Amino acid sequence: MTKTFPHAVMALALAIVSAERRSWALAMRAEFDVAAVEGGALSFASGCLVAAWRDRLSHARGRFVPGLYALALLLMLPMAALQIGCAVLGLPYLYPGQRGLAGAMLVGDAHEALLSGIYLSAVPSLVLLQLMTGLAHLRLAWVLVEQDWSAALDWALRTLAATIALIVFMGVLFLDSRQVLLQGLVVGIELALIVIVARRHRSLWPTSDVERTG
């Protein structure tokens, strides 16, 4: 454990060093062996980890990949979790008052009897649409970090289409669509971000259309 931990920290540092600095990664690795012999492996490896991050974040190309992961982890995966959770738990967050579809169907009101049959028959379709938007979001996050821009655009458009279908469906049923409209707005922002990120990638690596950057 005491020997493997500094090696693990060093391996992490070397993985973070950008491709342009590969020779520096090898230089640090060679000095790590000397530091290990002299008993300073962990402090040396920790410093190299700091150095790798500092260098990576100091230039635009180095910031690009962490930015993609941040977008996927902080925006797309939470959206996917919200949408899938919403579908699996019976759409509890989709309606005002967070009372789920029961709240939307005016349970307990006088006209419940007239509407509940229609709404109940619509539930599977609404749940399916909501689940589709969540799963599409998961796939979208995946292709984004893989830097597959055409697939990312494709999945963002599919997510937007499913969300618009959900909005229309809920509008036809005279349900309050405010929460879904918000989701649609977020998907629209994501679509715009994907276009911006893809353009940024082209400007940073103008010669490689298909090359992945790591």
Added chain:
Amino acid sequence: MRLVLAVLLEQRLEWRHGYDLLKQTGLSSGTLYPLLMRMTDGGLVEAEWREPAKVGRPPRHAYRLTASGIALALQLAGSSDVLSGREALA
């Protein structure tokens, strides 16, 4: 950066390894390597792979000042001498 320049200036013709520079400057690797990278990018320091002293060890990166690095290090050393002289007079 002044410290690294000063240490490299002491043996300006010698190639110095990263770990030796760490020990002599007292800097951490997290400070020294970004400095060496920037100084190499700026043409103040040159880096070269050197064969190891012991057989079976990997080659090591070694560093020394370039002509412009020496000029800057001498200039900085001169200005610090002037400053310390003024402090002594004050």
